[in-house]
Amino acid sequence: MTYDQINPKTGKVKEYKNSAEWLKDVEEATAKPPEKKPEVKTFADAMKRYNEELGIRDPAAEKAAADADFIKKQVAEGISAALAKQQAQTANQTPKPTTQAHSASGPRYKFYDGQEDCGCKAHKQTAQTAIHSARSTGPVMEMHAVRAGKPK
Numbered sequence: 638m639t640y641d642q643i644n645p646k647t648g649k650v651k652e653y654k655n656s657a658e659w660l661k662d663v664e665e666a667t668a669k670p671p672e673k674k675p676e677v678k679t680f681a682d683a684m685k686r687y688n689e690e691l692g693i694r695d696p697a698a699e700k701a702a703a704d705a706d707f708i709k710k711q712v713a714e715g716i717s718a719a720l721a722k723q724q725a726q727t728a729n730q731t732p733k734p735t736t737q738a739h740s741a742s743g744p745r746y747k748f749y750d751g752q753e754d755c756g757c758k759a760h761k762q763t764a765q766t767a768i769h770s771a772r773s774t775g776p777v778m779e780m781h782a783v784r785a786g787k788p789k
Contacts, residue, residue, distance in 0.1 A: 645666035646652040
C-alpha cells in the first residue's frame with residue numbers, strides 16, 4: 638500500500654512506500670543548518686587579536702622569529718662550508734687508474750668473453766683490505782683477485 642503525500646522539498650504529490658519515508662523527507666526539509674559554535678578564546682588570544690587590529694607589535698614574537706631566522710642562517714652557512722670543504726678534498730685527490738695498458742695500443746678490458754689474463758707479475762691483482770662505505774665506517778671486507786676466463 639502506498640501513501641500519496643505532498644513532498645515537502647518539491648511541493649508536488651509523491652507516492653511513498655510508507656510513512657517513515659515521508660517523515661524523513663519532512664525532517665530533511667525542515668531541518669535547520671547546524672549553528673556555528675562560538676570560538677573558545679583565551680585572554681591571550683583575545684589580546685593578540687586586539688593588538689593586531691590596533692597595529693601593536695608583539696616584541697616577544699618578533700624576537701622569536703628573528704632567533705629562528707638566525708638559526709636557519711647559521712645552519713645554512715655551516716652546510717655550505719662543509720660542502721665546500723668536501724669538494725676541496727675530493728678535488729685534491731688523484732684519480733687511480735682503473736685499467737692498465739698492456740701495449741701501446743691502449744688498455745685491455747676484461748669482459749669475461751674467454752680472454753686470457755696477462756701472465757706478468759706486474760698486472761696480477763693482490764688481495765687488499767677495503768672498507769665498503771661512503772663514510773669509512775661499517776664492515777670491513779677483504780678483496781680477492783678475480784680471474785676472467787677458464788679456470789686452470
